[in-house]
Amino acid sequence: DTAVSQTPKYLVTQMGNDKSIKCEQNLGHDTMYWYKQDSKKFLKIMFSYNNKELIINETVPNRFSPKSPDKAHLNLHINSLELGDSAVYFCASSKELAGEAYNEQFFGPGTRLTVL
Amino acid sequence: AQSVSQHNHHVILSEAASLELGCNYSYGGTVNLFWYVQYPGQHLQLLLKYFSGDPLVKGIKGFEAEFIKSKFSFNLRKPSVQWSDTAEYFCAVNARTGRRALTFGSGTRLQVQP
Numbered sequence: 340d341t342a343v344s345q346t347p348k349y350l351v352t353q354m355g356n357d358k359s360i361k362c363e364q365n366l367g368h369d370t371m372y373w374y375k376q377d378s379k380k381f382l383k384i385m386f387s388y389n390n391k392e393l394i395i396n397e398t399v400p401n402r403f404s405p406k407s408p409d410k411a412h413l414n415l416h417i418n419s420l421e422l423g424d425s426a427v428y429f430c431a432s433s434k435e436l437a438g439e440a441y442n443e444q445f446f447g448p449g450t451r452l453t454v455l
Numbered sequence: 456a457q458s459v460s461q462h463n464h465h466v467i468l469s470e471a472a473s474l475e476l477g478c479n480y481s482y483g484g485t486v487n488l489f490w491y492v493q494y495p496g497q498h499l500q501l502l503l504k505y506f507s508g509d510p511l512v513k514g515i516k517g518f519e520a521e522f523i524k525s526k527f528s529f530n531l532r533k534p535s536v537q538w539s540d541t542a543e544y545f546c547a548v549n550a551r552t553g554r555r556a557l558t559f560g561s562g563t564r565l566q567v568q569p
Binding site: 353372379380381382383384387389393394395421431433435443444445446447448449 | 460487489491496497498499500501504543545547554555556557558559560562
């Protein structure tokens, strides 16, 4: 059983298009994240949701809009794609206990986005 | 703000050699510490984690790490590497309370030659 799944795995698109990446976790976790891994393998947080509420929004362009319809899903919609958006996007989830983070984050397989 | 430094960007070892990858972090509060591994073309997998207690933690595949609070370090070690350990290794931290997102180091590419 896949714990954190993402679709699609690969996404190739033209500049200016709008695309979405979907993430689902079946771990019963209450916190979900989007990370971006650039061409140099550097990983950086983009967004975090806890119980469907946005709690972290890093300095990400407004073209990126996360949406969490329920605790098990966190989708990422990207408008007006640019060349610099090419990267691997990882979804992750974790469980909090008593308001403190004592658990690791589980990562999805990643979505490799290529903008031409 | 948190920051994580990994000093070794690219390490090349022969099989059976010992490995130590350095990781230092900067943060004023209590942190959780992690090492993740990313095999070529794959997602991040947890190698080991430290929350509290014994500062020497053992993970999967024979890896271990030692938390030295006074040095803000969490170095990863393995006594004898195998060709299958070829991968990218990431050190990461997050705050015990407040911001949960992981802050990653820049990664260390380990290449093990047979």
